[in-house]
Amino acid sequence: MFPSRPLLVATLCSLLFACQQGKEEHSFVLNIAHMNDTHSQFDPVNATISNPALNVDGNKQGDTLYTRFGGYPRLLTMTKAMQADAQRQNQALLTLHGGDAWQGSGYFKLNEGMANADLLSQFGLDAMALGNHEFDLTNQKLARFIKAVNFPVLAANVDTSQDPDLKAATNLKPYVLFAFDGNQKTPVANLENLPAGKQIVAVVGLVLEDMPDIAPNTGKLHFAKEVATAQATIDNLKAHGVNKVVLLTHIGNQRDLDLAAKVNGIDVIVGGHSHSLLGDFSNLGMGKSATQYAQMVTNPDGVGETCVVQAGAYAEAMGEVKVTFNGQGAVTECDGNNTLLASNDFYSDAAHQHPLGDDQHNKVTSFIDQQHNIERVDEDARLRGVIDSNYKPALEKAFGKVIASVPTDLANPRRPGDDKSDEHGSDVAPLVAESQYWWSNSAPVQAVIGKPVDIAITAVGGVRASIAAGEWREGDAALTLLPFKNQMSVLSLKGSDLRALISETVTATLPSGSHAGKFPYASHLRYTFQETDAGKAGKLTQLEWLNHNGQWQALEDDVRYRVAMNAYCANGNDGWDAVYRAQQQPGAERVDLALVNGTLTAFPVTALQREGDKAIASYQGQALDCKADGVGCGTDAAAFTDYVRSARSQLTALPDETVTLLRHP
CATH class of the missing domain: 3.90.780.10 (5'-Nucleotidase, C-terminal domain)
Structure with missing residues (x-):
């Protein structure tokens, strides 16, 4: 695992990007910084940490203290620090998002994805998977988001050809290719013409095959099977000489593990959807995930192995994984961890009314700085200013x-x-x-x-x-x-x-x-x-x-x-x-209840039928149209x-x- 990094970071320096001594001549080390299910959590969220070492004098809560985790500005500080470390050490780095940037806060409700497009475009992301909550509005608004961001959105198992809004979305791709020479990273546009002398890495997107059963608005998209699509895409990449494949998924950790056991040739799965904070956080009173971070899964051929990671949710943590490949492109090592991104403010009460005194604060920060899975991280001042100036005033008014x-x-x-x-x-x-x-x-x-x-x-x-x-x-x-x-x-x-x-x-x-x-x-x-x-x-x-x-x-x-x-x-x-x-x-006798011009109105349901994976209700008399004017x-x-x-x-x-x-x- 990684050593602790006791900084209030503006920069981080960890062994994640240390030079690899004693490795075979043709080995390649790929570092991946990843996040997922950030759900428009621009502001930090309240959090508790518990450990007997935190029972400082005057702390009436005993072993438990209260702070805040994450938020986009804190996540950006961590991202920039990891990118700077990689550049200094001349190490290959991918920065990835496992999907579901949308939904989750009032910011999304008021800005319908475009605030996310603005803020996430400042992270230097190399790719983002298409999450189910990216379908919470309409495909027209999703297409607007995909066009606005400065990174590709990936989904190999989505057919857009029949959808009027997304069929022309050129920034929605099945996969992207990168050629690495140390920290230098160049997108490769043509699979048929790979550059010589470079390390080629493919990042393939995979989304829920049952998306229409979960998401409210998938338009005329068709979602293909996860396993079949993954295997066919990887086989095609391997046939063209790409022997390092990262699968960027939004299907959940259990399905990631199943996928790794059913598909040959996946080197790393960077996941999302199940909000799985992988790792052992019992030192903070948060328990231990049943699946470890960087879980290795044997492929069906009995030879290859896939490393599986995921980084929780709500911009509270960031994952960092280091993957070592041998000269034939097989994974020989995969190691890393999730790091919770903590504020430097600590309280003895849940309402955050009683901050710790200096002596208590120093004891707590000393404890945290010795832990491998939590970091005190300052917010990126510029991004905080953008949020507070451009988006927060309308949110405060709406509450x-x-x-x-x-x-x-x-x-x-x-x-x-x-x-x-x-x-x-x-x-x-x-x-x-x-x-x-x-x-x-x-x-x-x-x-x-x-x-x-x-x-x-x-x-x-x-x-x-x-x-x-x-x-x-x-x-x-x-x-x-x-x-x-x-x-x-x-x-x-x-x-x-x-x-x-x-x-x-x-x-x-x-x-x-x-x-x-x-x-x-x-x-x-x-x-x-x-x-x-x-x-x-x-x-x-x-x-x-x-x-x-x-x-x-x-x-x-x-x-x-x-x-x-x-x-x-x-x-x-x-x-x-x-x-x-x-x-x-x-005998089901269902009635739906909605407001029509401010008046509560009953809409009796006469039938419920599935069209594909989507259930459609039929109504007696007037149909309930939630998009109609005056209907709430x-x-x-x-x-x-x-x-x-x-x-x-x-x-x-x-x-x-x-x-x-x-x-x-």
Whole structure:
């Protein structure tokens, strides 16, 4: 691993770029600086670190301190430092982004990707994978983003030929080639005419083959199979003499590992999508990932090996990996780590009201500077100025009035057990489900739908943020927490449908590195899931609902319950197939709820059918068109805002846990 680098960095110097002594004459060392799933996180996010060494005098929180991680300006400082080190040491370096720059903050909501185009173009990126959230708007707006950035966007398994907006996007490519001579890096435009005497590296993009099932707007694009595309592309590159291949993916860590085991010839996979902060962060109280950073996977030929990396999410960390190739282009070494990018400010309270004194601060910084996986990093002053001048004023105005206080941080790990969480997981997703239950049963909504709702359930992937201690404002829900403008749905489901939904979605998230956005959290429904075969299988051992008399009772398979959820889930997206299947049977009785010129309106659903991978709802009478003037489909965010304003002026975690995931010993 890499030595600690105790700097408040403007420059970094690590062994990452050290000259390789004693290597065979024709070996080649490629350094890769990488980030992924930055999700428009221009500002740093609140974070905690825990270690007995942090129990300084006067620290009432014991072993835990509070700081901030990441943000684009801090990420840029780290990127520039690594690029400068590579240049000084005359070492080959690629700077890569694993996709999902879009979505995740109010900046994106207000600027629709173009602020990202502005800021990311200052990073010196060599390529970015096309993430699923890059499809959250329209292909026309995606094409605008792709044209505006100064680096290529990659997706080898996407056919754009039938899409009117992206078919002419020349900056969307299947792969790019670079010729290296030390630190000198030259793009190669012609695979048929590779320059002699240079080290040729291909960077191939790969995206989700099931993108239409996950992303809301994929237009007329066609997504080919991941394994077949990867193998065919690599075979073609190898046939032309390219023997060093980096796969830049946005499919999730588990699928990266599977891909490496099914495809020959991949040297490195730089991934995204599953938000996997690979490595051991137990020294900071953050646990250890099940898959190690720079995991080596044997290819199906039994000879080749692929090195797999990923760098978390939300611009909190940056990955750095050093890959050594022999003269035949085979990987002989792959080593590196993720580094959390910390502020130099530390507090004893979650609300950041009580900074440490000088002596305490010095002890904490001394501890951090001895760690290999966290760095105190200054923000890039110029980029911070651009954000604060060009983008922050509009964001501050959009957040509006304060409607609640948040005494302590509320975490939002997707899967129980992730990110230091216990077997109950997220504090935030149950609050979202509770808000949907409360809102659906409120008098204005009941005046429209006429029947009480029994249960609410939500997929955690639609809940896009943790909730930091401090103030909660009326714009927070729509801008950051629930930004997808989903309408609320109420439908009738059998207990057996809910049982199948929970069993299927939880089971799908058990493998290490799996995309856990489909994981279900609920209100007025509680369950316990016992994993019986590590990473593969388990069973529901408890499934109960809280009836309208306030009593918990077993969910009955043949009884119908009125269930609130957002329409994305109600359409059966992202693995919620049980809900889709239920609506193919009589009795589902679904209604969608949206605002029409400010008036809450019910849109009864008469049918739900799949066209390709996309579920399309048909309506009785007037169709619901979320793009029409005067139509507001963001009733999921409105529900949370109404709930907080009316019932939760002190926004805290719910007192009762509704989800328990017991992992296999």
